[in-house]
Amino acid sequence: MQSSSQTISVTPINQHASVNRWRSALGGYIGLIATLAAMVVLFGSLSKYFLTADTFITIANDIPALAIMAVGMTYVLVIAGIDLSIGSVMALGAAITAIALQQWQWGVLAAALLGLMVGLGCGLVTGMVSVGWRLPSFIVSLGMLEIARGSAYIATDSRTQYIGSNVEWLSAPIAGGISPAFILALVIVIVAQIVLSRTVFGRYMIGIGTNEEAMRLAGVDPRPVKVVVFALLGVLASLAGLIQTSRLEAADPNMGVGMELQVIAAVVIGGTSLMGGRGSVINTFFGVLIIAVLEAGLAQVGASDPTKRIITGCVIVAAVVLDMIRERRRTRHA
Amino acid sequence: MSGVPADGFTSLDVAMTPPTPLLRVTGISKHYATPVLSDIALDLHAGEVLALTGENGAGKSTLSKIICGLVQPTTGTLTLTGQPFQPASRSHAERLGVRMVMQELSLIPTLSVAENLLLDKLPHRFGMIDQRALYEQAKRQMAVIGLDDIDPGVLVGSLGIGHQQMVEIARNLVGDCKLLILDEPTAMLTDREIAHLFEQIARLKARGVGIVYISHRLDELQRIADRVAVLRDGRLVDVRPMADVTQDELVQRMVGHVVDEGAQRPRRVAGAVRLEVRGLHCGEQVQAVDLSLHAGEIMGLAGLVGAGRTELLRLIFGADRKDGGELFLDRKAQPVTIDSPMTAIRHGIGLVTEDRKAQGLLLNQSIRVNTTLANLAAVNRRGWLNYAEEHDVTRRLTDILRVKYGSVEQVVGELSGGNQQKVVFARWLHRDCNVLLLDEPTRGVDIGARADLYQELDRLAADGKAMLMVSSDLRELMTVCDRIGVMSAGRLVGVFERGEWTEQILLEACFSGYANLTPTPQSAAASL
Incomplete structure (x- = not known):
């Protein structure tokens, strides 16, 4: 402190750097917000029904499951891992909850907790196997994808489990048509962002994703951190499954097929690096919104499912290209 | 050295050199935000080894990158054998016979020596690699630099680092190589490998190749260089025949003031x-x-x-x-x-690793993040990081070590080698270890920063710390x-x-x- 007040020349450079930092931080948001706004304007001009409260309420109530899983996936990508099993884990968690409710006559809370525990267990196994034997999480989670899906089929006897209105409240609109699930997702996004940027655990995640060996030699054991991150994603995946169940009033063993790719797409659109060490949960949330707006907008303008997929694919690639160009420009200026 | 013109003393005054120099640098400047090079004028003759030395950040690498086309100068001109020479890219410079061997090797360890040497022009027939032609061409190329003892079919990854370096150089000697820039070629080599490298440099000289040799190691310069050019803060402060200058004088020119490196120290009481x-x-x-x-x-x-x-x-x-x-x-x-x-760290033992980029630093993270990394316990409350405290700690430690930076939020990868190493030091100062293990702590660190680090080691010793230094x-x-x-x-x-x-x-x-x-x-x- 003393020295900083003595060295006068340091201060302007400092301010300059912090202004730059603000600009780049905001720049990260602005790109995504502008994309989102452009899409809203585009669909608004293409369909007269798009710019209505109904559309946005629908979108808000559509995204909680995707958003919650995308939060966990952001963490996993930040530590330079990947988890392909979440769609299946989501289905398994939902299936077990439904079974506990229906067949074992458990209470709602206990059944929901059991579902979350199952998700936790799947995440723990993925994390411990890949960390313990130093295997790529890609492969281990690919295995878990099959294991969890198969288990969901066995548990439900391959039949959709109807649970009635037991957990309907989670997705039922309250104030202004917004569901508790959406609010829950928002809270998770905000807390997760704060944890990532403000806590020791967040610092460890970023450090491990950047240079795991350097972290180890700085006295930080990367293994428990990585296992916790995978376990957390498992819990979040089964929570997403619970939300999906409450919307459909049923647990479908086919729930969430291919969902992992949609989640990864949302995270990557948000600018999180697949190479680890760089990511933002807030940006992930914008990525989720972009995917949801695209989906809703294309549906409203009457695009067919194949067309929707082609356009979504183009958006994913374009987003990554733009992010890369911005990142390169940033590092070149620096 | 007979190849050096008699006007070696006055070579700053380029107009007086009678034969056409291989490379003439006139008025070269390079500005980014600040000037990095100012008004460099320099000649290099065929068959000459010109040492380029100076502290980190003095402009050595910028100058060599300009010569090999990686960087475009802001002002100034180059001529190559009397012809105007404006390399637009590295490949352009290479076509004209100007090549640079970078500090980091660019070989592919899982391919053979021969494949690495001829990577961009593998001899082939119907899409299949012609192994015999490949090995013959590779052997010819290897013979140029005296690598006759190596089988071209051996995988590069299985060679020692010294031989890999020679392969890298051999790769740059294809075609019409007139000018070769070697950037710290001996940083990873053992003494024996260095001796071998120097023999090969002598061969290249005899073939009329002009060599720019960048190094911190002054004793090496005395063995290999005909002339030495000293850069300081982007300016050329001296060019002289190597024989006329002592190492002490060179160091003085580099840092601008006298560094008493060899002074007798008082013996400490352990x-x-x-x-x-x-x-x-x-x-x-x-x-x-x-x-x-x-x-x-x-x-x-x-x-x-x-x-x-x-x-x-x-x-x-x-x-x-x-x-x-x-x-x-x-x-x-x-x-x-x-x-x-x-x-180990819990018991108060710290290790400054040999390879700070791979094992020490989080290169794309800030100075602050890197400084507090080993002791986050000191800057958090129940898991929540205290940024202000981190900031203060980083300021205090980096000031002690005289790290040069714009802000503690600056990304560590942008700092010079010496400043990066100081950040690694700052981390262990923050951790306050009783036993500090140091592995090549001054590798790639310029003389000024070295002096700062030595001073810090002395202070730690006075503080009762124990240090083991490789x-x-x-x-x-x-x-x-x-x-x-x-x-x-x-x-x-x-x-x-x-x-x-x-x-x-x-x-x-x-x-x-x-x-x-x-x-x-x-x-x-x-x-x-």
């Missing part, structure tokens, strides 16, 4: 034993090492590359698994179990250390007190473990 190592071993690399490290001393660890010095430090630190041996701290009767860096620079160890242990072929073959050692004695100890491998140890020592 305190109680901080760390005792008994019978530490791991395979062939470290065999039954006993040593004790006292509070308030700096113990050096000398040896040839591969003698087991880095391995020993990593075993003490728990970074690698040991086969056996015990560690005792602070004269306690019970040995401590150190099976990971985590436990360095391949014997003179550095002789300057800094109170005792020097010498490792050879995995064994600690001797420990010398200040006053007992000479360079000769230490060198002989370095080679002693290999005595049965090299039948005439005298000749091996002489080749240094």
Whole structure:
């Protein structure tokens, strides 16, 4: 402190750097917000029904499951891992909850907790196997994808489990048509962002994703951190499954097929690096919104499912290209 | 050197050089936000080795990058054999016969030597690689630089680093190579490999290749260079025949003030034993090492590359698994179990790693993040980081070490090597370890930053810390250390007190473990 007040020349450079930092931080948001706004304007001009409260309420109530899983996936990508099993884990968690409710006559809370525990267990196994034997999480989670899906089929006897209105409240609109699930997702996004940027655990995640060996030699054991991150994603995946169940009033063993790719797409659109060490949960949330707006907008303008997929694919690639160009420009200026 | 024109003294005045120089640099400047190079005028003649030296950040690499087309100058002109030379890209410069061997090797370890040499023009027939032609062409190319003893079919990854360096150079000698820039070519080499490299440089000279040789190692410059150019803060401060200048003078020119590196230091009084190592071993690399490290001393660890010095430090630190041996701290009767860096650090042992980029720093993170990394416990409250405190700690420590930066939020990867190393130091200062293991702490660090680091080591010693320092620079160890242990072929073959050692004695100890491998140890020592 003393020295900083003595060295006068340091201060302007400092301010300059912090202004730059603000600009780049905001720049990260602005790109995504502008994309989102452009899409809203585009669909608004293409369909007269798009710019209505109904559309946005629908979108808000559509995204909680995707958003919650995308939060966990952001963490996993930040530590330079990947988890392909979440769609299946989501289905398994939902299936077990439904079974506990229906067949074992458990209470709602206990059944929901059991579902979350199952998700936790799947995440723990993925994390411990890949960390313990130093295997790529890609492969281990690919295995878990099959294991969890198969288990969901066995548990439900391959039949959709109807649970009635037991957990309907989670997705039922309250104030202004917004569901508790959406609010829950928002809270998770905000807390997760704060944890990532403000806590020791967040610092460890970023450090491990950047240079795991350097972290180890700085006295930080990367293994428990990585296992916790995978376990957390498992819990979040089964929570997403619970939300999906409450919307459909049923647990479908086919729930969430291919969902992992949609989640990864949302995270990557948000600018999180697949190479680890760089990511933002807030940006992930914008990525989720972009995917949801695209989906809703294309549906409203009457695009067919194949067309929707082609356009979504183009958006994913374009987003990554733009992010890369911005990142390169940033590092070149620096 | 007869190849040097008589006007070596006045070569700043380029107009007086009678023969057309191979390369003429006139008025070259380069500005980014600030000037990096200002008004450089320099000649290089065919068959000449021009040493380029100066502190990190003095502009050596910018100048060489301009010459090989990687960077475009802001002002100024280049001529190559009298013709205007404006390389738009590296490949453009290469087509004109100007090549640069970078510090980082760009070889592919999983391909053979021959494939690496001819990567961009593999001889082929119907899409299949013509192995025989490949090996023949590769052998011809390797012969140029005296690599006759290597099978071109061997995988590059299985070669020693010295041979890899030679392969890298051979790769750059294809076609019409007129000018070769070597950037710190000996940083990773053993003395024997350096001797071999110098023989090959002499061959290239004889073929009329002009060589720009960038290095910190002044004794090397004296062995290899005809002339030396000193850069300081982007300006050319001196160009002279090498024979006319002493190392002390060169250092003075570089830093602008006198650095008294070789001064006799007072012998410190060592305190109680901080760390005792008994019978530490791991395979062939470290065999039954006993040593004790006292509070308030700096113990050096000398040896040839591969003698087991880095391995020993990593075993003490728990970074690698040991086969056996015990560690005792602070004269306690019970040995401590150190099976990971985590436990080592908990016991107050820190390690400054050899390779700061791969093992030390989070390169794309800020100075602040890198400084507090080993001691986040000190800057958080119940898991929540206190940014303001982190900021203050980082400011305080980096000021002590005189790190040059714009802001503590600056990304570490943008700093010079010396400043990066200071950040690694700052991390361990923050952790406040009682035992500090240092592996080549001044590699790639300029002289000014070195002096700062030495000063900090002295301060730590005065503070009662114990330090064990590996360095391949014997003179550095002789300057800094109170005792020097010498490792050879995995064994600690001797420990010398200040006053007992000479360079000769230490060198002989370095080679002693290999005595049965090299039948005439005298000749091996002489080749240094």
